Amino acid sequence: MERYHILVSDNLHEKGIELFRARDWCDVDVATDLSPEGLKKVIGKYHGLVIRSATKVTADIIAAASNLKVIGRAGSGLDNVDVPEATRKGIVVMNTPGGNSMATAEHTLSLIMAAFRHIPQAVESVKLGKWEKKKFQGRELTGKTLGVIGLGQVGSLVAKRASRALKMNVLGYDPVTTPQAAAQIGAKLTSLEEIFRKSDVITVHTPLTSETRGLLNAAAFAKMKTGAVVVNCARGGIVDEAALLDALESGKIAAASLDVYTVTPPKDNPLVKHPRVIATPHLGASTTEAQINVAVAVAGQMIDYLEKGLVRNAVNAPTIDPSLRPKLEPYLDLAGRLGRFMAQLAPGPIVALETVFCGEIAQWDVKPVTNAVLVGLLTWSEGPNVNDVSAPAIAEKRGIQVSETTSKTSPFYGSTVGIRTSSPDGTKVNVLGALIPRIGMEPRIIGIDDFVTEAVPTGAMLVVANKDVPGMIAGISGALARSRINIAQMNLSRDKIGGQAMSIINIDTPADEITLESIRGIDGILSVKQVILY
């Protein structure tokens, strides 16, 4: 197997590094103090990049990453990676969901308790030789209302523990969670407004996105209960720091616990110096257990991808269920061939592609199969850099509308994969494929538009339309023989006796333009297209 170079540019637990080192195809370098310029200089050599939150994988870095195939985030947040740019370049971006969630949930709960009992301030006071018992009187959490914004991996663990262990009333807000799922973790799903109005503590657990940037801003603080506590163990920027400082100073917000900041480290940030702010240096995921979890997970995922092409936990490529993979793999191969066949058969540019799945295959997640069609289709014009990751983005950029249709019944074989394309002038081309039982399951093209066939989609092929009259086959084979081109297989089909016929001819060597022209010149031939499927 090809030799791959891995760069670990943020601190990764040794157990993850060992997994890379155990592979004889893999060289791993650890360089955790690279500047952006330093990273840009060396990244071109690497096929895999392992990061946490410190490395910023900007468009500039990605542009220099000429060999990069996969970015692995040992953790959850990917706001430090330009994912759209990586996607355009065909680089898989994966994280390790769940690996550090317990650590972060426990840190969040610690920070909530620390704020309610003034623990850091009280510790500091005792160390200074003071005894300020009255000053540090706190509040109990039991019976108080906790608002959890973002009920994903971390938010769910926080909600469950707060409701069950701390006996808090938990309100939750998450656009993708159902009331039933929220109830299972002890939370009542509600609106942001209600969370703002009713919560004694508000904790955010969303990613940093354009939607969540400034989610807790001056308007949000104004709606909150006087004396509420705000916690951010998610990402700097979700809480508007200037607005939070104002709210603390006005007394609207009693205290804030922060693990993350808009600028890291937050050296001269007045917010962290505020006496009622507890600040930790992005420690949410910093437990031994979490670091082993994420390091082992990210290394395993990256090795699987580089070794076997298996994608897990990617944010920009579909994950194939491992139990389905053996069944799906032959269809992925068929789909790639159909896409490449269509790229050469369809007249002019393609503006729409519809994949049609019938039979057993329709019960599975067919997104990877559609992607494989796209890869085949686009590789023909874009070159070999198109892959599962970049194909949808390239199709979108080229204005190709992609859609999928499924039907649980199939008129032929167990399953069929159909692709339909439209050209700007409205011309539509249909190609239908299936796997047929031979020594193993073998790919076949079983239909082109209204013609039924059983052609082997491989090598060089001629797709010839002609009038259904005697002498056509002899004419075609004669022209090929004169050019010393051997015919491997021939499939004939026609719409009706004396109507139109279509032949798909597999040839051992591609035909040159002169040979193709001589076939086109035969009386009764309507069209000749050569398709190459190497």
Ligand SMILES: NC(=O)C1=CN([C@@H]2O[C@H](COP(=O)(O)OP(=O)(O)OC[C@H]3O[C@@H](n4cnc5c(N)ncnc54)[C@H](O)[C@@H]3O)[C@@H](O)[C@H]2O)C=CC1
């Ligand atoms: N402080 C630390 O060391 C750590 C911080 N994190 C951060 O915590 C956050 C959550 O991490 P996970 O739970 O692992 O991610 P996750 O992806 O499992 O959960 C995020 C949840 O936020 C929800 N969400 C997205 N937009 C939302 C919006 N506008 N309003 C409400 N909910 C929204 C999503 O639907 C999802 O359920 C991320 O920002 C991550 O980077 C995660 C781990 C460690």
Ligand SMILES: O=C(O)C(=O)COP(=O)(O)O
């Ligand atoms: O997983 C996350 O999103 C985190 O914020 C953890 O960050 P870290 O790996 O500690 O730099």
